[in-house]
Amino acid sequence: MNTPHWKLLTLVGPDRPGIVAAVSRVLLGAGAELGEASMMRLGGLFTIMLMVGIEGDGVHLKGLLESVRNEFKLRVHVDELNAGLHRRIDPDVLITVYGADRAGIVAEVTDALARAGLSITDLRSDVAGSEDKPIYIMNIEGVAQQGLPPLEQALANLSSDIRVTLSPIELMRG
Amino acid sequence: MALRDIVLYPDNRLKTVCDPVESFNAELRDFVRDLLDTCANGPGAVGIAAPQVGFMQRICIVDATRARHPVPNHGKLILVNPEITAWEGFAMGREGCLSVPDYTGNVVRAEKIQLRAYDLDGQAVSFEMEGYEARIAQHEIDHLDGILFLDRLISRGADLFQRKPAKGKAAE
Numbered sequence: 570m571n572t573p574h575w576k577l578l579t580l581v582g583p584d585r586p587g588i589v590a591a592v593s594r595v596l597l598g599a600g601a602e603l604g605e606a607s608m609m610r611l612g613g614l615f616t617i618m619l620m621v622g623i624e625g626d627g628v629h630l631k632g633l634l635e636s637v638r639n640e641f642k643l644r645v646h647v648d649e650l651n652a653g654l655h656r657r658i659d660p661d662v663l664i665t666v667y668g669a670d671r672a673g674i675v676a677e678v679t680d681a682l683a684r685a686g687l688s689i690t691d692l693r694s695d696v697a698g699s700e701d702k703p704i705y706i707m708n709i710e711g712v713a714q715q716g717l718p719p720l721e722q723a724l725a726n727l728s729s730d731i732r733v734t735l736s737p738i739e740l741m742r743g
Numbered sequence: 744m745a746l747r748d749i750v751l752y753p754d755n756r757l758k759t760v761c762d763p764v765e766s767f768n769a770e771l772r773d774f775v776r777d778l779l780d781t782c783a784n785g786p787g788a789v790g791i792a793a794p795q796v797g798f799m800q801r802i803c804i805v806d807a808t809r810a811r812h813p814v815p816n817h818g819k820l821i822l823v824n825p826e827i828t829a830w831e832g833f834a835m836g837r838e839g840c841l842s843v844p845d846y847t848g849n850v851v852r853a854e855k856i857q858l859r860a861y862d863l864d865g866q867a868v869s870f871e872m873e874g875y876e877a878r879i880a881q882h883e884i885d886h887l888d889g890i891l892f893l894d895r896l897i898s899r900g901a902d903l904f905q906r907k908p909a910k911g912k913a914a915e
Binding site: 655657737738739740741742743 | 839845846
């Protein structure tokens, strides 16, 4: 794979079947390569963040997607990257957080983790439970740049209503 | 030291069932020496299986002594015609593979296994393994059956289990 023109394409629009297929069909037709992606439904919207390898600039890429953008009422954003694919960083710790939903959980937890040397590589969160008693659930993966003890200490000092588990990710490569 | 080239997916040899070793001879010992060297040279590798260097026989290395943090282990093992005879429990862990560069994923494996195999002299050996070492053995023996960790991936988002609490009060 030697296409140097990698871009990060962000698409957001009302969720409905066929968005991914329509976008990828247009990109295939234009000779683009697709790389790593994160796509998920958030709050009734469908969100796509997709690495696209294609000649030309971001304006060109947006132009190719014009008909799909209109059809699916998407908002389109392109970041042109100097980097390419394969910039993976292997996380070495997994932190799971849950509690009765309230304002400030993410800020409190991520602030404590950042101070203790965590570089987040992946964060996913959900609000579950019933409407009147929502539960906040968050999975964080990251690199413990100062090792695990500072993270354990930081988590031990969180508010008592936040449940946290921390486990090392011991990569097995064979 | 003789390093063998690592076979990379999608090479079809990685999806092929390997043949049992029939002769415990000098040729086998020479090959295993290369396999050990190749494993030691692989970045962060704690095991390797013969088909990963294109040798389609049931031989693998399991070496939990190379784990980043110390784990229970039986040393550097050379397993010929290995066979898992018992499985117990489940554990999720993150795996990567020399034959699938630049990717890691979550895989559920048995927490404890019993296995029997032969050593380089053709003597029967057996081991009870747990945790990380058991994971290596399951990953490598899968290779001998043409199975990659990619065949066993589970979602990264849905893994709310099997962890120790980071706060004492969360343990109730």
